[in-house]
Amino acid sequence: MEYSLKHQLDKDPYQKVYVTNIGPYIKLRIFEPEIIRDFFQNQHNYKKFEFFTGNLMRFVNGIITAEGQDWKSSRKLFSQAFHFDYIQKLAPLIEKSTNTIIDEIIAKNELQNFNSITCMQELTGRVVIASFFGESLENERLKGRTIVETLSYILNALARQTGTLIYLIFGKKFFQLGLTKHSREINQLIEEFNSFLQNKIASKIEEIQNDIKQNGNTSNFSILAQLVSTSQIDQISRQQLFEDFKAFYLAGMDTTGHLLGMTMYYLTQYKDVYSKLQQEIDTNQDQSIQCISQLPYLNAVIKESLRYYGPANILFDRIATSDHVIGGIPIKKGMIITPFAISMHRNQNIFENPHAYNPSRWLDKKISEINSFSYIPFSSGQRNCIGQHLAQMQTKIILNKFIKKFNFSCPENYKLVMAFKFLSEPVDPLCLKLTLRQ
């Protein structure tokens, strides 16, 4: 449905809203910049709508879905740890995980069949774990699976349950009760993972605290270490910390891996963009994060990928908690509102030639005049993406390393068709070919 709406919007970019019903609810999808701006200015009038996220919330119940005081306290606590100045210190961890993945791709001989989105999601999953704990836990196993594989398995299984008719009729209770063998297996895995994670958090905190006691400081650079060394750890319960870690994983792994995997694909399709980026990266001598994060064309490529097909180009459904008006449209309490970021990113009144993948548009000074509600790959307002600096920094580090190490190409017969799953994803696996550069 959301995907066909995107096509409809390409044909009629002036469409403002689209109204349907889901069961007893009226659902209003909003496309027009003025209405979306009003939506952001009225965020206090909405809550995230739980129906479709409800099954996922059986496993993840942290900052991304929290509301009210729970959300406020988590957001305040983590804002400092996700600040760019602190995030920069995580660069060596990201470089280490990237080097390990590159070695694994070569050792497993995956060069000819490099599934760009899956492989990048494995890497970005490890990066979220490393950013939180100071190590990527890649040697830990649960039922023979790595931690990233276990998390992906659980999240995919929950997303698949949500897409069934049974879920539409009975809701999450059916799966919660474990009425089928498969749902019992998932429920048990969730329990095992939760207990693994709770133990890991407790032992890491103890390790960092002991380090500080003995040495006056800790060599662990991670979000957890930041919370412990500033004593902010006492402001959050272990339960909340544990839920928030899973929320960061859910919000940060799929999205950033998707951005990287899709950008690699665009580079194979737009040869002039690829050679310009390769040249900028090849001629840059300074490999510090300060320098890589300032490379103008790399920055432009990432901005353009986020505009052209950003991973979160449709925001979570919201439910109105009171009557109000946005863009002249009366909204009644109980209506569902879904903002479409992509409708602005492909709007010809905002972006010239919007259907062209053209990173150079971001080098033009005029672009800085764009209204802050018209380019929203990380959303806007109080519930914008807390991980956006981490996402951009890791995308730059990883692309820089992959472009230096490999040439990418795409099989000529590959045809990209996107479908809306949890994110908009390619229907057929996006398998590129890599060759080692001299």
Ligand code: HEM
């Ligand atoms: C390219 C990568 C990413 C994109 C495009 C992206 C985009 C977004 C968007 C659009 C939202 C708002 C969702 C909504 O309200 O409907 C969001 C929220 C969020 N993101 Fe990201 N995100 C990315 C990476 C990350 C990373 C790496 C993390 C952390 C490790 C993260 C953590 C979060 C959290 C916790 C929220 C909820 C914030 C709140 O409600 O206060 N994201 N993200």
